[in-house]
Amino acid sequence: MLFVPHDLRLRMQAENPRVVRSADEIESILNTAGLRPTRQRMTLGVLLFRGEHRHVTADGLHQEALDTGASLSLATVYNALNQFADAGLLRRVSVDGMRTHFDTDxxxxxxxxxxxxxxxxxxxxxxxxxxxxxxxxxxxxxxxxxxxxxxxxxxxxxxxxxxxxxx
Ligand SMILES: [Zn+2]
Incomplete structure (x- = not known):
C-alpha cells in the first residue's frame, strides 16, 4: 500500500474547499499518488477531486461518468475507487457492510x-x-x-x- 505524502494530503485538503482543480492538477495528484493517469482514472479523478470534498458509491460515480459521456463499466469504476483508496486518495466508509462509500476527504x-x-x-x-x-x-x-x-x-x-x- 502506498502512503500519500503529507504535502499531497495538505494539497488535497485545500484551504478553500470550493477550489476548482484543473485536469493538470488532477493528473499531478494521480501521479504523486503513484497512479498512472489513464483516461479512465482521469475521468473519475476529475469527478472526484475537481472541487469540494464528496462522498460517492461505485454505482453513483458510475452513473455520473456515464452522464459525462464516458463509457466505463461499473467494474472499472469499482476497481479505480479501490486503487484510489489504496493509494490514500480516498477513504472507505462502511456503514452496513453492504455498500462501501468512498470519501474524498x-x-x-x-x-x-x-x-x-x-x-x-x-x-x-x-x-x-x-x-x-x-x-x-x-x-x-x-x-x-x-x-x-x-x-x-x-x-x-x-x-x-x-x-x-x-x-
Ligand atoms: Zn466524509
Whole structure:
C-alpha cells in the first residue's frame, strides 16, 4: 500500500474547499499518488477531486461518468475507487457492510448516515468529543476511531423535483 505524502494530503485538503482543480492538477495528484493517469482514472479523478470534498458509491460515480459521456463499466469504476483508496486518495466508509462509500476527504472525521437514503454526511470537525476511550486489550493499540451516527428523517423530504410544481 502506498502512503500519500503529507504535502499531497495538505494539497488535497485545500484551504478553500470550493477550489476548482484543473485536469493538470488532477493528473499531478494521480501521479504523486503513484497512479498512472489513464483516461479512465482521469475521468473519475476529475469527478472526484475537481472541487469540494464528496462522498460517492461505485454505482453513483458510475452513473455520473456515464452522464459525462464516458463509457466505463461499473467494474472499472469499482476497481479505480479501490486503487484510489489504496493509494490514500480516498477513504472507505462502511456503514452496513453492504455498500462501501468512498470519501474524498481522507482525513480524520466522522459521519452521519441516513439509513433510508443510504447517504453519508460529514459531522463537522470538533463537534464530537471523545475524551474517554476504552483501554485496548493487551497487545493491541487503537489506530483509529470511526463514529457513524445513524439518522432517520422526521419530516417529509422537500424534494424540488418531485411533487407538483406550481405552474
Ligand atoms: Zn466524509
Amino acid at each position: 481522507a482525513g480524520d472525521h466522522h459521519h452521519f448516515y441516513v439509513e433510508t437514503e443510504d447517504r453519508i454526511i460529514d459531522i463537522p470537525r470538533g463537534s464530537i468529543c471523545l475524551d474517554r476511550l476504552p483501554v485496548p486489550p493487551e497487545g493491541y493499540a487503537i489506530t483509529k476511531v470511526d463514529v457513524v451516527i445513524r439518522l432517520k428523517r422526521i419530516q417529509p423530504h422537500q424534494d424540488k423535483e418531485a411533487g407538483h410544481s406550481p405552474r
